[in-house]
Amino acid sequence: MPTIELIVFLIITVLTVLLFVQAVSKKLKFIRLGAKENRSDHPGKRFANFCANVLGQRKLLQEPYGVIHFFIFWGFIFIALGEIPFILERVFPNITIPILGTSPYFYLIKEILSSLVFIGLIVGIVRRWIVRPARLYLSVEAALVVILIYGVIITEWLTSGARLALMGSHHAYSLDFIYNLVAGFFAGTSAESLTTTISFLWWIHVIILYSFAVYIPNSKHLHILATPFNSYFASLKPAGGQIEPMNLEDENLKEYGVGRIENFTWKQLLDSFACGECGRCMDNCPANISGKPLNPKELLSRTLKDHLLEKGAVMNKLGISSTGEENAEALKPYTTGYSETAQILNKKLIGDIVSREEIWSCTTCMACQTLCPVSNEHVNKIIDMRRYEVMNENNYAHELQLAFRNVEAKYNPWGVSWSERASWAKDLGVQTMKEAGDQEVEYLLWVGCAGSFDDRAKKVSVAIAKILKAAGVNFAILGREEKCCGDFIRRAGNEYLFGLMVKDNINTLNNYKVKKIITACPHCLNTLKNDYPAFGGNYEVIHHTQFINDLIKSGKLTLNKNVEMPKQKIVYHDSCYLGRYQQEFEAPRALYRMVPGVELIEMDRNHNKSFCCGAGGGRMWLEEDIGERINNMRVDQALAKEPQAIGANCPYCITMLEDGIKDKTDAEHSVPVIDPAELIVKMI
Amino acid sequence: MEIVVCIKQVPDTTEVKIDPVKNTLIRDGVPSIVNPFDEYAVEAAVRIKEQYGAKITVLTMGPPQATSALRKCLAMGADEAVLVSDRAVAGADTLATSYTLAKAIEKIGKPDIIFCGKMAIDGDTAQVGPGIAEHLGLPQTTYVQKIREVSPHRLVVERVSDSGHELVSIPLPCVVTVDKAIGEPRYPSVKGSINASRQEIITWSAADIDAPPDKTGLNGSCTQVMRIFTPQIQKHNEMLSAESDDALCDLLLAKLQEAKIV
Numbered sequence: 048m049p050t051i052e053l054i055v056f057l058i059i060t061v062l063t064v065l066l067f068v069q070a071v072s073k074k075l076k077f078i079r080l081g082a083k084e085n086r087s088d089h090p091g092k093r094f095a096n097f098c099a100n101v102l103g104q105r106k107l108l109q110e111p112y113g114v115i116h117f118f119i120f121w122g123f124i125f126i127a128l129g130e131i132p133f134i135l136e137r138v139f140p141n142i143t144i145p146i147l148g149t150s151p152y153f154y155l156i157k158e159i160l161s162s163l164v165f166i167g168l169i170v171g172i173v174r175r176w177i178v179r180p181a182r183l184y185l186s187v188e189a190a191l192v193v194i195l196i197y198g199v200i201i202t203e204w205l206t207s208g209a210r211l212a213l214m215g216s217h218h219a220y221s222l223d224f225i226y227n228l229v230a231g232f233f234a235g236t237s238a239e240s241l242t243t244t245i246s247f248l249w250w251i252h253v254i255i256l257y258s259f260a261v262y263i264p265n266s267k268h269l270h271i272l273a274t275p276f277n278s279y280f281a282s283l284k285p286a287g288g289q290i291e292p293m294n295l296e297d298e299n300l301k302e303y304g305v306g307r308i309e310n311f312t313w314k315q316l317l318d319s320f321a322c323g324e325c326g327r328c329m330d331n332c333p334a335n336i337s338g339k340p341l342n343p344k345e346l347l348s349r350t351l352k353d354h355l356l357e358k359g360a361v362m363n364k365l366g367i368s369s370t371g372e373e374n375a376e377a378l379k380p381y382t383t384g385y386s387e388t389a390q391i392l393n394k395k396l397i398g399d400i401v402s403r404e405e406i407w408s409c410t411t412c413m414a415c416q417t418l419c420p421v422s423n424e425h426v427n428k429i430i431d432m433r434r435y436e437v438m439n440e441n442n443y444a445h446e447l448q449l450a451f452r453n454v455e456a457k458y459n460p461w462g463v464s465w466s467e468r469a470s471w472a473k474d475l476g477v478q479t480m481k482e483a484g485d486q487e488v489e490y491l492l493w494v495g496c497a498g499s500f501d502d503r504a505k506k507v508s509v510a511i512a513k514i515l516k517a518a519g520v521n522f523a524i525l526g527r528e529e530k531c532c533g534d535f536i537r538r539a540g541n542e543y544l545f546g547l548m549v550k551d552n553i554n555t556l557n558n559y560k561v562k563k564i565i566t567a568c569p570h571c572l573n574t575l576k577n578d579y580p581a582f583g584g585n586y587e588v589i590h591h592t593q594f595i596n597d598l599i600k601s602g603k604l605t606l607n608k609n610v611e612m613p614k615q616k617i618v619y620h621d622s623c624y625l626g627r628y629q630q631e632f633e634a635p636r637a638l639y640r641m642v643p644g645v646e647l648i649e650m651d652r653n654h655n656k657s658f659c660c661g662a663g664g665g666r667m668w669l670e671e672d673i674g675e676r677i678n679n680m681r682v683d684q685a686l687a688k689e690p691q692a693i694g695a696n697c698p699y700c701i702t703m704l705e706d707g708i709k710d711k712t713d714a715e716h717s718v719p720v721i722d723p724a725e726l727i728v729k730m731i
Numbered sequence: 732m733e734i735v736v737c738i739k740q741v742p743d744t745t746e747v748k749i750d751p752v753k754n755t756l757i758r759d760g761v762p763s764i765v766n767p768f769d770e771y772a773v774e775a776a777v778r779i780k781e782q783y784g785a786k787i788t789v790l791t792m793g794p795p796q797a798t799s800a801l802r803k804c805l806a807m808g809a810d811e812a813v814l815v816s817d818r819a820v821a822g823a824d825t826l827a828t829s830y831t832l833a834k835a836i837e838k839i840g841k842p843d844i845i846f847c848g849k850m851a852i853d854g855d856t857a858q859v860g861p862g863i864a865e866h867l868g869l870p871q872t873t874y875v876q877k878i879r880e881v882s883p884h885r886l887v888v889e890r891v892s893d894s895g896h897e898l899v900s901i902p903l904p905c906v907v908t909v910d911k912a913i914g915e916p917r918y919p920s921v922k923g924s925i926n927a928s929r930q931e932i933i934t935w936s937a938a939d940i941d942a943p944p945d946k947t948g949l950n951g952s953c954t955q956v957m958r959i960f961t962p963q964i965q966k967h968n969e970m971l972s973a974e975s976d977d978a979l980c981d982l983l984l985a986k987l988q989e990a991k992i993v
């Protein structure tokens with residue numbers, strides 16, 4: 048390479064690197080505004096996640112179009128590797144780069160993948176601009192990126208093809224069908240004009256490539272850079288156990304929850320940058336689909352990110368890391384008056400940026416998180432903001448306050464007298480832990496508030512107790528000593544009251560040396576299993592549908608298959624807290640299938656894409672006055688399959704679906720909602 | 732303005748069931764709550780604080796567990812909490828209770844208003860408030876339903892009595908016992924509850940408040956509870972009939988005399 052060209056090359060390379068680093072570090076500065084959080088433990092597990100989700104593109108491959116992303120991803124990796132010999136061989140003609148510069152197979156794979164990227168992008172364009180699913184945004188940014196990528200690929204093909212034509216033959220390129228094709232096109236051109244063409248094309252390529260490199264960290268396509276890190280730092284805890292406990296005894300803790308963008312942790316802020324705007328979350332979000340103001344994709348990729356970029360820029364300029372009380376004095380000159388800075392700094396995260404309706408619309412159904420290919424964690428952000436509203440501002444719905452009061456006074460959200468908790472079991476001869484005394488009890492049947500006080504759910508409790516008795520299971524209940532598990536309280540942002548319930552329950556459970564718990568409520572199940580360990584409660588918790596399956600498999604429970612049962616089609620509804628949260632899809636289905644006359648059918652939205660009943664995350668106790676009712680939508684989806692019954696496994700779901708059926712049908716067309724235990728009990 | 736509110740921790744009687752066999756109260760596992768009328772007293776104090784500014788001290792005499800009742804009142808908006816707890820004060824009747832509370836109030840300072848609930852839902856005597864007033868030599872007004880005016884030296888309140896409503900103007904300092912009509916007690920904010928859970932509770936023994944042993948607890952009590960039981964109410968109906976109204980009257984009179992009612 049002529050010296051003058053070399054100098055120009057070095058200058059623009061250094062410049063590009065500088066601009067790239069500058070853009071990235073600018074973004075990093077925003078992320079660093081976030082609160083501390085340790086996400087570096089268990090590097091092995093994290094690396095495995097990274098491999099599966101980034102290198103293996105695990106979640107993307109679960110959808111048909113995801114294959115395109117898989118090839119685009121690996122195509123980029125190979126194209127990037129190909130850049131190394133492409134650039135270095137011209138700048139330092141005397142060096143040979145092992146494999147990348149010598150292996151025909153490398154070039155073969157690279158070309159297969161680049162052609163797929165080439166085609167994949169066309170499919171992508173058609174999808175975004177012509178078919179256009181609502182979840183994908185149209186944007187100039189996206190168009191620019193596609194143009195740059197085509198520029199990179201095409202100029203590289205042309206340059207290398209011309210080089211092959213000039214060299215006549217080259218071992219490394221022998222299997223490269225595209226270079227050979229291009230070389231054929233250049234056949235007969237003079238060496239001199241080939242040399243000029245090569246150097247011209249090479250420079251065009253380098254300029255496009257460098258522009259791309261600088262453009263990425265400055266655009267929404269930063270996700271390409273942020274995702275690998277986001278996947279590596281993703282929570283290692285089970286989906287239902289990711290809520291961080293708060294140390295309420297800490298006198299220095301004066302602000303609860305998140306009411307300022309910088310109070311999110313750095314990882315929570317990184318999420319926004321990692322979002323690839325694919326829209327899987329919003330496409331499965333019951334709040335969004337039912338016309339509520341919450342859209343998880345919008346929340347992360349736009350609302351929170353834009354606010355961070357705006358406020359973060361001001362904060363970084365002023366050199367402050369927090370806009371809390373402690374900085375109020377120092378900030379006074381900037382936050383008074385009508386200046387632009389004051390307006391930005393005075394914006395309230397909740398109210399001005401995120402609406403209250405948004406944060407209270409979430410049912411914590413976990414669809415967003417389960418499906419998000421870049422491992423974003425949406426639900427905790429919402430719970431953190433609820434904590435701020437409930438614990439810090441005392442600003443939340445009256446109905447929810449009533450539920451809290453009931454739990455405080457009566458230990459259940461219904462507000463029924465706590466001494467009635469065991470009334471459902473009166474005539475069943477079920478013993479309480481207290482009555483069992485010194486006798487060894489193997490299983491605790493955790494009944495839950497619904498199973499104890501709600502008339503519909505009590506029937507399921509009775510069925511389960513009868514099944515356990517029939518199988519000779521050594522079990523007991525807590526009776527009056529059981530208190531609300533706290534699931535909804537915690538997810539509605541009241542960590543204080545949750546803490547009180549947890550403390551009492553763990554005391555009781557540990558006092559009786561409880562090890563194994565069976566429960567009919569997936570919410571209790573998740574909380575006991577995933578929330579309690581952080582507070583010193585470690586139990587093996589199992590859903591009754593799982594346990595009944597075990598009883599049947601181990602021969603402890605034999606079913607009478609000759610009982611007269613009606614022929615019926617049952618359409619099955621996966622509850623969020625057993626399905627997505629515990630990834631248990633099969634146990635309840637298996638039980639229905641054991642019942643004579645039952646034909647089990649599926650709704651369109653099932654398994655990980657199941658549609659919430661609308662009751663989770665405290666929504667059970669809140670009025671639903673925006674958009675369509677989520678439970679009614681689910682009932683519509685179920686009734687579309689013309690079933691004789693709906694199958695469900697959660698007391699909340701059963702209530703919500705039955706309410707929806709009452710709303711949607713007349714008595715004649717009404718269908719029952721049945722827990723599998725209610726059918727199995729007829730066969731014992 | 733300084734306010735003291737006397738509160739008592741009581742078993743949640745809505746949850747107290749009677750053992751049908753033994754005819755005794757099943758108190759096992761029954762949660763303790765702030766005497767409901769006392770929550771109204773705290774509410775009345777907090778409303779005055781919000782409108783006119785005041786420092787509120789909640790005071791109880793009871794076992795160490797009574798701190799949870801005090802914390803609830805702190806969460807509602809009281810500023811300080813005092814627990815008088817000592818073996819020497821246990822088993823007190825209304826006389827000894829009001830004496831002990833009066834001594835504690837003297838140690839707290841010179842409050843302008845002392846609020847009490849109308850009565851406690853377990854003891855039901857409604858005597859402690861008036862007792863405190865007598866021990867301290869202060870004017871009192873009971874069963875107050877509304878506070879009309881608050882001025883530095885006087886309160887104007889509405890109270891109910893058997894003969895109807897009364898409008899009372901009472902000089903400060905004074906003792907006021909309140910009825911539920913005074914205003915629904917607030918549900919404490921979570922922040923309030925957390926702060927209350929971290930706050931220190933001042934604990935005094937009988938010696939701390941200069942209460943001699945012969946005036947407190949069982950020793951200082953004029954009455955003692957010997958037995959608690961649910962009275963058996965025997966219902967018995969009889970239809971009377973006679974030839975004439977006069978004869979019916981005579982028959983009824985004879986029956987009433989027989990039952991020693993007239």
Ligand SMILES: Cc1cc2nc3c(=O)[nH]c(=O)nc-3n(C[C@H](O)[C@H](O)[C@@H](O)COP(=O)(O)OP(=O)(O)OC[C@H]3O[C@@H](n4cnc5c(N)ncnc54)[C@H](O)[C@@H]3O)c2cc1C
Pocket residue numbers: 737738739766768769772790791792793823824825826828832846847848849850851852853854855856857858859860954956959
């Ligand atoms: C079933 C039962 C029967 C009883 N019978 C008698 C009896 O016949 N004679 C007798 O002298 N005693 C009796 N006692 C004891 C006595 O009632 C209480 O212990 C007494 O100390 C308080 O009276 P009270 O509960 O009636 O309160 P009340 O006088 O009804 O209470 C009025 C207000 O005084 C304040 N107050 C009351 N107690 C306290 C306290 N400990 N700390 C702070 N503030 C307080 C509260 O503001 C309350 O709202 C009985 C107790 C019980 C449980």
Ligand code: SF4
Pocket residue numbers: 328331332333334335341343408409410411412413414415416425426
């Ligand atoms: S948890 Fe469910 S309701 Fe909440 S944002 Fe995610 S998808 Fe929507």
Ligand code: SF4
Pocket residue numbers: 321322323324325326327328329343344347348415418419420421422423
């Ligand atoms: S948050 Fe995840 S699922 Fe939602 S749009 Fe972004 S990348 Fe897709």
